[in-house]
Amino acid sequence: MKHTLSVLVENKPGVLTRVAGLFARRGFNIDSLVVAETENQAVSRMTITVDEQDQPLEQVTKQLHKLINVLKITDLDPAGSVERELLLIKVKADAVSRSAIMQIVEIFRAKIVDVSPEVLIIEMTGAREKVSAFMELMAPFGVVELMRTGRMAMSRGRRAT
Amino acid sequence: MRAANVILEALKREGVDTIFGFPGGVLLPLYDALYDSDINHILARHEQGAGHAADGYARASGKVGVCLATSGPGATNLVTAIANAYMDSVPVVAITGQVSRHLIGLDSFQEADVTGITLPIVKHSYLVKDAGTLPRIIREAFYIAGTGRPGPVVIDIPVDVTKEDIDFDPEVLPAMQLPGYKPTLKGHPKQIKEAARLIAAAERPVIYAGGGVIISGASEELRELAFYGHIPVTTTLTGKGCFPEDHHLSMGMLGMHGTQYANYAVSKADLIIAVGVRFDDRVTGNLTTFAPEARFIHIDLDPAEISKNVAVDVPIVGDAKRVLAALLVEVKKLELSADRHLPWMEQVEAWKRDHPLVIRESESGEIMPEAAVRTIWQVTKGEAVVCTEVGQNQMWAAQHYLSRQPRRFISSGGLGTMGFGFPAAIGAQVALPDALVVDIAGDGSFQMTVQELATAVQYRLPVKVCILNNQYLGMVRQWQELFWNKRYSETCIECQPDFVKLAEAYGAEGYRAVRPEELEEVLRTAFATDKPAVIDIRIKREANVFPMIPAGGSVHDMMEREP
Ligand SMILES: Cc1ncc(C[n+]2csc(CCOP(=O)(O)OP(=O)(O)O)c2C)c(N)n1
């Protein structure tokens, strides 16, 4: 099962290296990783997706906790959290296919952010499954390139993540 | 105050009186400040030696050891010592010089990314970019190195930082900024109660104690628990001395080269009380057959050690001293009777009687290694601080030099670093000037850091190096003999210096013992001088270490003696 770990770390040089280095050294795999500052400049949040099948999750979190710069780790329960990924996808679009693409964009509440004679760039956000479904529907049109941010997640309700 | 002086003042505030180091270009400001300082500097002859000496100093004294190396090659020479301290959880602060800030990242002369290189082998590290942060960083470094599960901390300091002038008031302690560092010390009371219940119910309990007991200073508490509960104790290599090995409840060391009775007891135990240990593969062998009938209580300060290798029934995260003290209170409430597991005690006694560690008689007029270690033990009345190198010498020392006190047996357990013992002995001698410090060495290992003889001579540190000289990389040869058809590929090191002359060339004393009957006298003479001495003990060349459980094996695979 995939787990989303929300890891608060001190916003200092080298902290990402320490976290990534720990995963490498212990042979843990990272599925995706999102890092950015939080509302507090001194603190960054890393949202790390790992597969429990590849490694015991308990070891991952315990070893992470031992890093001096790690402040807090939350293992987000999918039901209790809102999870999002951002996708940018460049698809081939000629006069014939364009309207079909736009229909799908509409249904998925995605957004066309760049238009040129042969291609469109589409931006969409959503949970991982939704993003994947959208990508599948785009595939027949011809995907020129695509980028995904990896998963972000926030716990529902008043409780901080 | 000049930042270089601030560094020394901040070190003094942490209680540092001795640094082991080696100078270089980027350390000029710091060494210049050291010139007038009352901090003792021990000039090693190789940075690895300085690092291991700081490690040995820390293990012998319980204080944080400090070593110092210049940028680039100086710092990379320190890497083995840092890794060694990391694996055995030894508090060491390693200060490295770095090129000036504006030269970092440009492949400048003697630049190496030290914080990067050491990342996986440190508890924490700092690259100092702002001189003003030095007092805080040094305070934090000592705090991190010495508390919780100890470990090495690297402080990499660019040379231009050390030349700056900064405000420093030795009276004002800078506030630490470590919001993410909070070691758990107190064990969970419910878990402790549960552990006491298991102990009371156990019919075949065994205490498996390790380095964590020594680090925590919990030997007294461990002893009380063992005595009160009549529980036999086995220790790991790094745990040697946390329980008196000449006590009848002691079963010595367990694991690959542990005693037969310790391994039998573990394999038949119904309860393992693991304290300050990490279920290392050299201890457990095949994990699925390790203590198959037992339930586990695991006491450790590091939550990550719990259930890392073995699933445990009662995990207790906390400092061994505090947890054991609390556990003893709970156990006493249950009023255990002395004879509640008499059959088990008798069984352990029977194993001890029937399968003792063998000290072989010499057949051919050669010195047998076990007998050599026993003689060292007798001559020193078991009271020496013993350091070891790595290999057969280390295992013979562990089996036959019975330790009675913590911090008196110092060996590279986790990393298994050849060349560790001698510089560590130098560090231990600095920490304990009045102690008799003996390095039980191998001929191969000693040659890896032999240059530190100059250090021992210069600072009049009367360390005694007892080489169990088999003219082999003996432990590797043993594996070749047993598992690789006696194909002794590159393990014969007959070409070696005359160790007596070598010692003398350095200004130390050199001795040699070839026949069993001369050994005791030679040792007495060598131990009586106030100079460092090397004793070349020629042992039976192809003697092997037994018992032995082959790597990954179980107690059923144990080889009791030479096939
Ligand atoms: C730095 C280092 N290199 C290689 C090894 C692998 N190794 C383990 S034991 C050993 C032989 C050690 O020889 P010696 O010091 O003569 O000890 P003996 O086993 O003969 O007592 C070797 C090469 C090691 N542990 N450390």
Ligand SMILES: [Mg+2]
């Ligand atoms: Mg040898």
